[in-house]
Amino acid sequence: xxxxxxxxxxxxxxxxxxxxxxxxxxxxxxxxxxxxxxxxxxxxxxxxxxxxxxxxxxxxxxxxxxxxxxxxxxxxxxxxxxxxxxxxxxxxxxxxxxxxxxxxxxxxxxxxxxxxxxxxxxxxxxxxxxxxxxxxxxxxxxxxxxxxxxxxxxxxxxxxxxxxxxxxxxxxxxxxxxxxxxxxxxxxxxxxxxxxxxxx
Ligand SMILES: CC(C)(COP(=O)(O)OP(=O)(O)OC[C@H]1O[C@@H](n2cnc3c(N)ncnc32)[C@H](O)[C@@H]1OP(=O)(O)O)[C@@H](O)C(=O)NCCC(=O)NCCS
Numbered sequence: 001x002x003x004x005x006x007x008x009x010x011x012x013x014x015x016x017x018x019x020x021x022x023x024x025x026x027x028x029x030x031x032x033x034x035x036x037x038x039x040x041x042x043x044x045x046x047x048x049x050x051x052x053x054x055x056x057x058x059x060x061x062x063x064x065x066x067x068x069x070x071x072x073x074x075x076x077x078x079x080x081x082x083x084x085x086x087x088x089x090x091x092x093x094x095x096x097x098x099x100x101x102x103x104x105x106x107x108x109x110x111x112x113x114x115x116x117x118x119x120x121x122x123x124x125x126x127x128x129x130x131x132x133x134x135x136x137x138x139x140x141x142x143x144x145x146x147x148x149x150x151x152x153x154x155x156x157x158x159x160x161x162x163x164x165x166x167x168x169x170x171x172x173x174x175x176x177x178x179x180x181x182x183x184x185x186x187x188x189x190x191x192x193x194x195x196x197x198x199x200x
Contacts, residue, residue, distance in 0.1 A: 008067040008078070008107070010114050012056075019055055022062055025080050026052045029097035036131045051082070051094045059087045060094070061119070065111050079107050081115045090124040090171070091116075108137055109144065116145040123172045129155065129165035138170055146172050 013019055030039060030047030041047055053060045062082045069076035079102075082094040093115075098108045116123060123146070127134035142151045150173055155166040 008065055008110070009075075010063055010065050010111055012118075013062045013064060014056070016055075018064060019053075019062075021064065021077055022080055022082075023049070023052060023054075025064075025077060025097060026095065028099075029080075029095055032097065032100075033131070036128055053082060053084075053094070060084045061086065063111065063115050065098075065107060078102050079111050081111050083115055083119055085124070086119060090122045091119045092123065093125050109141060112137075112141045113145045116141070122174055123151075123170075125170045126167050127170075128167055135168060142170050146174075150174065 013022060026049060027047055030049075033039060034047065039047055053062060056062070060083065062080060064077045065079035066075045066077055068074065077099075079096075079098040081096045083091055084094045085092040093112075096108065096112065098111070125138050125142070127138055129135075139153070142153075151170055152173060153168055153170050155168050157166050158164050
């Protein structure tokens with residue numbers, strides 16, 4: 001399925017109904033990440049909601065990409081991005097997801113570059129080593145949004161989890177004296193790292 005950019009719209013979530021929409025999409029996001037993080041649903045049948053905001057704050061904003069649903073024509077979401085760190089040293093991506101049917105068609109690039117442009121300042125974006133799509137995606141976004149040579153990528157061990165591969169951190173080099181971002185204790189916000197499940 002191709003994405004008709006003429007009919008898509010990116011908007012900040014600004015009402016309770018849309019925060020609920022985000023919470024539904026968050027489950028799809030965590031479902032997609034489950035193979036990477038060895039994630040399982042919790043007792044209530046939901047994947048983890050850590051990092052899912054329930055409303056905007058000074059520190060957090062969320063965006064949805066909308067387009068008419070092919071079956072109903074109703075405005076419907078095809079992607080989301082959650083940004084945090086707006087009051088901190090660096091803005092970051094707390095979650096980003098594109099509906100599988102419209103992936104690799106530019107939807108994620110459009111949303112990520114739009115969101116980054118709306119929140120100027122230093123950025124840090126983390127992803128897990130085993131999320132190969134995310135790695136390819138964020139490197140392309142970093143070139144487009146920050147400029148080639150204006151960012152660096154570093155692999156950092158996941159605190160408390162020596163058994164899992166290091167997270168990767170993309171950070172802009174826009175401060176006079178670059179300091180690696182450690183406000184989160186070195187943990188990737190985009191993907192809260194969990195240890196692999198050990199089956200007995
Ligand atoms: C990662 C994700 C957001 C990418 O969204 P998308 O709409 O498919 O990305 P785009 O089509 O805008 O692609 C932008 C660039 O990234 C590259 N890219 C995207 N997915 C890729 C993949 N699976 N493999 C290789 N490159 C990929 C594209 O080729 C494109 O590069 P190009 O400009 O050279 O063509 C989407 O795959 C997704 O939602 N994945 C599941 C959730 C997730 O992992 N989120 C990120 C958490 S850190």
